[in-house]
Amino acid sequence: MAATTAKKLADCSYGSCASVAVIEVIEQYNGIDPHDSEFRLYDVVDPDALDTLFSGQQTTGLSIEFDIDNVTVSISQANDDIPVRVIDPLK
Template identity: 45%
Template sequence: MKEPSNPENVSQYGSRLGGDSPPRPSEAVIEAVAAVEEIQPWDLEPPLYDTLDPDALDSLLTGVSARSRLEFDYHGYTVVIEDGGTVVIE
């Protein structure tokens, strides 16, 4: 795993999918990783679609009400989407 540009952000960063107009899960992942890296989302290399299908991620997690947890590696981090839509970058 690579060394994050701001290690303090890694353990502290979390994002929730919710509110009046929640982002799609794939957008929340991109925004979370970009925030930890302190770069713009469009500057992430490789793009999320090179790691997994963003539409499949959105379909899998949209409307999920049961207890769930999804974990995958992206951009050198472990991305965890937990019950209730919390996105955690580790």
């Protein structure tokens, strides 16, 4: 399982927002460079909407999951941290 932690949009710099964290965990899990691959997050989910969804102050307890290829990406919010992880149902 690959995992990383993002920050709320108000507190994140490029590289620590939810959308970028999703790209990072997919990269870790698949061992690919998303800049050199055909993977585009916006083909699966709107990155701006994802960042906006996790930008609010009242999002503690928010949790979403979506499928990319054969894995599930799980994003949740606990306090100011946003854990992002890849779940492979076959492992």
